[in-house]
Amino acid sequence: MYTAIIKHKLRAAKGLLKHFGITTIGLLIVVCYAAVQFYIIVLNGGIGTALPEKYIFYFLLACAALSGFRVLIKNPPIITMNAATLHYLYFTKHFKRIMAIKYLWSFIRSLLFAAILSGFISGFQANALFGRYFLLLCGYLFLGVLLSWSRYHSMKGKSPLTVIVCYILSSVGLLTESGVISMILNYCLVLCWICYVVFRLPLNLAKYRKDLVFIDENNSAASQYNMVKMSQMAAESEAKKRRSLFLYHFPLKKKNAVFYKCLIELIRTGNRIWGIFICLLITGFLFYRTPAFSLIPILGEVDTLASAFSVLVVMMVYRNVGEILIKQAVALLTKHKQGLFIPMEKRQIILSYLAASILIFAVITVCAGFIFESKVHFVLLFFALYIAVFTVEFNLALTESKLSKITNQAMPMLSIVLGSIFLI
Amino acid sequence: MYLQFDNVSFSYPDVLALDSVSFEIDKGEIAGLIGANGAGKTTAILNIIKYLRPLSGKIYMDGADIAKIKNESFPVSYIADDPVFYDELTLLEHLHFIKALYPDNKLATENLIDKLQLHEHLKKVPSALSKGTRQKLTIALSLLRDYELLIADEPFSGLDPKQISIFKETLLDCKRAGKAVLLSTHLLDMVDGLCDKYIMLNHGRLIAHGTKSEIIKTYRLNNGSTLEQVYLALIERDE
Numbered sequence: 001m002y003t004a005i006i007k008h009k010l011r012a013a014k015g016l017l018k019h020f021g022i023t024t025i026g027l028l029i030v031v032c033y034a035a036v037q038f039y040i041i042v043l044n045g046g047i048g049t050a051l052p053e054k055y056i057f058y059f060l061l062a063c064a065a066l067s068g069f070r071v072l073i074k075n076p077p078i079i080t081m082n083a084a085t086l087h088y089l090y091f092t093k094h095f096k097r098i099m100a101i102k103y104l105w106s107f108i109r110s111l112l113f114a115a116i117l118s119g120f121i122s123g124f125q126a127n128a129l130f131g132r133y134f135l136l137l138c139g140y141l142f143l144g145v146l147l148s149w150s151r152y153h154s155m156k157g158k159s160p161l162t163v164i165v166c167y168i169l170s171s172v173g174l175l176t177e178s179g180v181i182s183m184i185l186n187y188c189l190v191l192c193w194i195c196y197v198v199f200r201l202p203l204n205l206a207k208y209r210k211d212l213v214f215i216d217e218n219n220s221a222a223s224q225y226n227m228v229k230m231s232q233m234a235a236e237s238e239a240k241k242r243r244s245l246f247l248y249h250f251p252l253k254k255k256n257a258v259f260y261k262c263l264i265e266l267i268r269t270g271n272r273i274w275g276i277f278i279c280l281l282i283t284g285f286l287f288y289r290t291p292a293f294s295l296i297p298i299l300g301e302v303d304t305l306a307s308a309f310s311v312l313v314v315m316m317v318y319r320n321v322g323e324i325l326i327k328q329a330v331a332l333l334t335k336h337k338q339g340l341f342i343p344m345e346k347r348q349i350i351l352s353y354l355a356a357s358i359l360i361f362a363v364i365t366v367c368a369g370f371i372f373e374s375k376v377h378f379v380l381l382f383f384a385l386y387i388a389v390f391t392v393e394f395n396l397a398l399t400e401s402k403l404s405k406i407t408n409q410a411m412p413m414l415s416i417v418l419g420s421i422f423l424i
Numbered sequence: 425m426y427l428q429f430d431n432v433s434f435s436y437p438d439v440l441a442l443d444s445v446s447f448e449i450d451k452g453e454i455a456g457l458i459g460a461n462g463a464g465k466t467t468a469i470l471n472i473i474k475y476l477r478p479l480s481g482k483i484y485m486d487g488a489d490i491a492k493i494k495n496e497s498f499p500v501s502y503i504a505d506d507p508v509f510y511d512e513l514t515l516l517e518h519l520h521f522i523k524a525l526y527p528d529n530k531l532a533t534e535n536l537i538d539k540l541q542l543h544e545h546l547k548k549v550p551s552a553l554s555k556g557t558r559q560k561l562t563i564a565l566s567l568l569r570d571y572e573l574l575i576a577d578e579p580f581s582g583l584d585p586k587q588i589s590i591f592k593e594t595l596l597d598c599k600r601a602g603k604a605v606l607l608s609t610h611l612l613d614m615v616d617g618l619c620d621k622y623i624m625l626n627h628g629r630l631i632a633h634g635t636k637s638e639i640i641k642t643y644r645l646n647n648g649s650t651l652e653q654v655y656l657a658l659i660e661r662d663e
């Protein structure tokens with residue numbers, strides 16, 4: 001019976017490796033390289049050199065943030081299995097064994113993660129500093145897993161007060177004392193929560209099964225390289241998300257309805273997309289303002305190249321936001337042309353979209369100005385020129401002019417040229 | 425009575441899904457759980473299979489509160505409306521997997537393959553099967569388990585007329601073997617005449633319970649009414 005489950009897992013892993021192996025390894029190398037660079041150059045750490053005290057605090061703060069995300073925000077379950085395993089094994093003696101293995105595996109993962117983090121803190125030396133942070137983090141991270149698992153199965157759909165209180169207590173202990181007291185506190189809490197999770201926690205199996213089915217379908221589509229299904233599932237999942245911001249929350253008038261619609265559409269583009277944009281801005285910041293990537297051959301050694309690369313990365317955000325805005329406007333105007341009743345002229349719709357675009361680009365420009373520490377008048381000059389260029393591109397795209405193909409090719413180059421104003 | 429719902433209520437954060445529902449099912453009986461979408465059928469089933477816990481009221485199986493029956497000895501087999509499989513295991517591997525879990529079930533895998541006409545699909549993985557064949561596989565897997573109560577949630581979806589006939593025959597076999605069967609559906613013509621009794625739900629409330637003739641008599645409906653006419657008349661009165 002267990003052979004069949006292992007066989008299934010191996011086959012699924014084989015499919016994933018076949019289709020995503022090279023990408024994953026490449027990504028892993030890049031992430032590891034960036035982490036090591038950050039560790040050595042920004043944090044002044046290294047093998048045999050422990051981190052300075054102030055950076056240890058930031059390290060622990062990052063751990064608290066990660067744990068906070070898992071405990072208070074993360075929606076998918078922290079412990080997963082195949083939906084079929086739950087369905088077919090729940091009424092057998094094997095289910096308890098599988099759950100025990102899952103809890104044990106979560107603990108081992110916390111153990112490994114704590115070892116890596118403590119290694120970074122102590123400079124990968126087997127000393128008291130390593131031992132202290134290893135014990136502290138191991139308990140803290142595993143407590144995070146237990147709290148997250150308990151919150152997930154909460155029937156009321158929100159975090160129970162006890163989970164929040166325990167998270168705050170352990171995090172405050174981790175960040176303020178980081179010693180014997182917080183270690184004792186963490187392990188006492190871990191013991192209490194283990195007892196609760198193993199003996200008392202009523203699993204919300206209806207919700208768990210639904211989430212496992214979704215995860216399974218995703219994994220299966222990935223393993224079989226079914227990109228159509230994957231993107232369809234992502235779109236469906238995005239559509240099912242609970243929205244907190246609606247059009248009627250804005251002071252709607254006939255004149256501003258399209259403007260707010262554009263803003264809401266842009267916000268709902270998806271957390272991942274906005275996450276990528278924020279990462280791009282942070283990368284630009286790290287390249288331009290810190291020596292984090294100075295060990296990268298050529299790019300890190302020549303300042304001008306690093307600056308140009310930063311501009312390129314930041315301008316990618318402008319280009320992609322622009323693309324999204326243009327696509328949305330084209331979609332709305334096409335529907336309008338096909339008969340969708342919007343009580344305003346085409347010109348007014350375009351002006352509403354342009355107004356929303358100006359607002360969004362203004363926000364990004366403030367961030368870019370901060371990244372490049374540019375003078376205000378140069379920021380304003382860039383903004384005026386970029387809006388002018390974007391307006392031309394926007395209008396050409398809407399009129400489906402032949403010129404739009406040329407601008408499509410020329411705009412990325414022109415954007416980088418404009419972006420260089422930040423460096424003056 | 426084998427399964428007894430005693431004033432069971434269940435509520436999701438934003439909706440009352442079951443409102444003091446009571447009914448019974450005996451062994452050797454097929455009961456139809458009837459209701460529109462959102463009537464509370466699946467919630468009732470999820471409460472029976474212990475995926476959800478009643479907010480109030482109790483569910484008894486063979487006289488014992490199901491909350492006190494150990495999962496390992498819980499004699500229920502469940503055909504879900506959204507069947508789940510191991511996507512990398514073949515149909516035959518699935519059958520062997522369940523057979524290994526329940527070696528005491530006397531039903532032979534080969535007989536089941538014959539009965540449900542699964543021969544040509546044995547080496548296929550679930551994603552390569554048609555909806556009907558996937559449904560037949562989930563039925564086969566449910567029958568291979570040790571159970572006294574078989575619960576089927578919308579089991580007819582995806583089945584063609586021949587497959588429906590085979591499945592109905594399978595349910596009658598279960599009945600003849602003394603098992604209790606709970607059949608949830610909104611396709612009323614499929615179960616008209618098949619079930620021994622009907623449990624009709626509307627917005628989480630039990631609106632009728634009993635054999636078709638008992639319901640017609642109790643609510644003074646036309647004698648020749650179809651199940652669909654009976655149900656529509658009852659929900660009209662309820663609303």
